[in-house]
Amino acid sequence: MQLLNLKDTIKFMSIRRFSMALSIILILGAFASFMTKGLNWGLDFTGGSLIEVSFDQSADLQKIRSVMDEEGFRDATVQNFGSSKDVLIRLAPIENADKTTADSKMVGNRIMQSLTAMDDTATMRRIEFVGPSVGGELREQGGLAMLTALICILIYVAMRFEWRFALGSVSALAHDVIITVGLFSVLGIEFDLTVLAAVLAVIGYSLNDTIVVSDRIRENFIKLRQGDAEEIINISLTQTLSRTMITSITTALVLFALLLMGGELIKGFAIALLFGVVIGTYSSVYVASSIALGLGISKEDLMPTVVEKEGADQDAMMP
Structure with a gap:
């Protein structure tokens, strides 16, 4: 791994308060739209x-x-x-x-x-x-599917990394889902099963980005001896930026093609995924990392626990 000079590092976390304020405004706007306009449920959900x-x-x-x-x-x-x-x-x-x-x-x-x-x-x-009962059941099962996905991700990231990263990751995913669904409420675009599938795909896409960033932060916390938590997170985000941008741009190009050439039946799916890729990239850089930093993540939290083997001293003395 090539380490960056602190002078070459992009100061992502220097605007974390602004980014968090922006996210809160978008989430509140989404909830306001849910309460006033609601969702334009498709035939799959309404019957x-x-x-x-x-x-x-x-x-x-x-x-x-x-x-x-x-x-x-x-x-x-x-x-x-x-x-x-x-x-x-x-x-x-x-x-x-x-x-x-x-x-x-x-x-x-x-x-x-x-x-x-x-x-x-x-x-x-x-x-x-x-039928109306089938539509209601699909709506309920779709909500449970998203909730189950978030809970499973919380458990996985907590075991894989650390509970602060787990809360940051799940908060970022919930942030992406709320804002993406809020877009459909604001614009009045029909929300059907294909859009629900796209929202679940957004969760997977955003999680992938967040795991890559979290893994690099943990690696740098262990390897780098200088710099505080904010500097190490900035270095990690800078190192993964090229990978994040290349993945997002190539995915967006495919989704643009689907949006322009896929026809009306797939339009909602393409819009949800395209917007989800943008908001998911943003949240993996700012939301997940900012929450972990705000919760006080430190080097000590990510250092591996040294387990002494029984009889290790005796084994070392043997020729």
């Missing part, structure tokens, strides 16, 4: 019917909404999907529809007949149905 319709010309959304009102679906959501010619219609769950999908298909056929009468170029591209 109901989803119909995608394609037209030869640009669709008149206002006219389609009028047709839906005439059919008795006043709470239907009608919006463009990818282009002005494609329309997504979302309906609330049908009573007793958990038992059979026949009602959903019948509703889809009824809507298509009305849309075809309005415009004979209307073509159904897909229809999906999720």
